[in-house]
Amino acid sequence: MLIRFLTTGHAVSDDWWYPTMWLMRDDLVRCFMDLMLKFEFIYPYVMLCRLVEVLHYVKWLAWSITRHHLRHLHLLNARFRGTSSKSSGGQTKSPTSSTSGAPSPVPTSHSQGSQSSINLSAKLPPLPNSPSLAQTIGMDESSGAMSSGADILASYHLPSPLPMWLNPNYAKHIVKGNFMTLSARPKTVEQGEWIAHHVVEHYRNLWNFVRVLHEKEDDGTSICNASTCPRMSAGANHSFTWLNSRREPVELPAMEYMTLMQRWISGKIDDTKIFPTEASGVSFAHNPSITTTPLSQLTSQTEREWVGKRSGFPENFVDVCQTIFRQMFRVYAHLYWAHFVEPFYHLNLEKQLNSCFSHFVLTATALDMLKPHELEPLQPLIDLWAANGTFPQGSKAYEYANLRAGELLLQLGGAS
Incomplete structure (x- = not known):
């Protein structure tokens, strides 16, 4: 697997680890090349340091590949149960899941028992904001009832x-x-x-x-x-x-x-x-250090x-x-x-x-x-x-x- 990785870069499945694995491969190849080019005229001490460096690379690389494959066998090679389709213009879409036949409701929440939330897409007046539970408990500092x-x-x-x-x-x-x-x-x-x-x-x-x-x-x-x-x-x-x-x-x-x-x-x-x-x-945002024109004058007051x-x-x-x-x-x-x-x-x-x-x-x-x-x-x-x-x-x-x-x-x- 190590030789395959050094020559092709495809020792593991394609996923988010690829950029890191490619960089590791380049570093390892350069290390081997330096070792081969300098084999005949490098002092033994430097050679020993290079060899230790290579061994550290190999050890760490083997550990990374093994750890990655363990995850791969369980979950990390998962695929969506539905992926986004390409748009007609070739624009990359954000990840989507296919649930054909399902309604397209607007997401809302229902928390704390029977309290229901508003339809967030409708033009309804917002509900008044209440303080968080933590703030409600800790706000009574002035009364001494902390x-x-x-x-x-x-x-x-x-x-x-x-x-x-x-x-x-x-x-x-x-x-x-x-x-x-x-x-x-x-x-x-x-x-x-x-x-x-x-x-x-x-x-x-x-x-x-x-x-x-x-x-x-x-x-x-x-x-x-x-x-x-x-x-x-x-x-x-x-x-x-x-x-x-x-x-x-x-x-x-x-x-x-x-x-x-x-x-x-x-x-x-x-x-x-x-x-x-x-x-x-x-x-871009209005930057006073670049222009002296106030933001209020850049647009109409109305x-x-x-x-x-x-x-x-x-x-x-x-x-x-x-x-x-x-x-x-x-x-x-x-x-x-x-x-x-x-x-x-x-x-x-x-x-x-x-x-x-x-x-x-x-x-x-x-x-x-x-x-x-x-x-x-x-x-x-x-x-x-x-x-x-x-x-x-x-x-x-x-x-x-x-x-x-x-x-x-x-x-x-x-x-x-």
């Missing part, structure tokens, strides 16, 4: 024992650093362009995890199916419904809900009226302004993006509550899931795509990450967290 961390955790109605993803030892990430640097908008990038960029990128990241659940087992069923997940839920306290073609809230199996969600989001992203792709649109207008985005662009972020959050919530152990922990993918989700929360809150009360299904995890420093002070994710609950979770996990 809740303890134990009281806050008890109010979350968490199961006993606590889920694995609330253990600090399993809430780690694959990288260290400040995710805020990835969420901060560059000064010269227009706000609408920045939001659109994050919608697409976070959707692709999320779908890489959902596709793992699509893989079928030996009995022909997927990990997430109508038997294991008969409804789209995030623990015992939160469930989500879908509006059918008659705008009636209906409960669906989690996999069917996620499939409809994925098809709905990809349809929005591929709609050039919502996400325009024409290069003629203005895609024209209506909205986020993304300068780049050609429609007036309802922010509303659509907020809906997309809400739906993606609900999928993340289901992944954590129902599938963190199987399959992600068993595949050593829990750190990748944590990294993508923490980046997602920082971005969504910084861009006002998610409100505090919409974070409740995963509020304990947000508290934990605020307490251990994953969410930096000054970020909205840190502001929405309850540090007393997070510090208690750290103590329970032996991390403080």
Whole structure:
């Protein structure tokens, strides 16, 4: 297999590992070539160092290929149960799943018992925002009735024992650093362009995890199916419904809900009226260091302004993006509550899931795509990450967290 990889680069199946594997192959070939060219006139000490370097490459490469094949045999070679078709113009579409014959409802949520949500595509007045559960519990500081961390955790109605993803030892990430640097908008990038960029990128990241659940087992069923997940839920306290073609809230199996969600989001992203792709649109932000003309004088005083207008985005662009972020959050919530152990922990993918989700929360809150009360299904995890420093002070994710609950979770996990 090693010789085949050195000569062709096809020792493993095609997937997201290819760029890394090609770079490893080039480095290894260069190392062998240097060794062969200098064989006759290199001092033995240098030769020994080269040989050790080659052995380290071979050892690491063999480990990587073996680890990759183990994942390949289980889930990571999964294919969607339906892929996107190519458009007539050859434009690459976002990933879609084929559910022919299914209605095309608008995604909504149904959480906390009988509370139903509004049709997000209709022009209805928005519901008043309520503070998050964590904020409601911890806001009464002036009255002296501060809740303890134990009281806050008890109010979350968490199961006993606590889920694995609330253990600090399993809430780690694959990288260290400040995710805020990835969420901060560059000064010269227009706000609408920045939001659109994050919608697409976070959707692709999320779908890489959902596709793992699509893989079928030996009995022909997927990990997430109508038997294991008969409804789209995030623990015992939160469930989500879908509006059918008659705008009636209906409960669906989690996999069917996620499939409809994925098809709905990809349809929005591929709609050039919502996400325009024409290069003629203005895609830069007003920068005072470049021009001295005030922004108010660049447009007519009578024209209506909205986020993304300068780049050609429609007036309802922010509303659509907020809906997309809400739906993606609900999928993340289901992944954590129902599938963190199987399959992600068993595949050593829990750190990748944590990294993508923490980046997602920082971005969504910084861009006002998610409100505090919409974070409740995963509020304990947000508290934990605020307490251990994953969410930096000054970020909205840190502001929405309850540090007393997070510090208690750290103590329970032996991390403080």
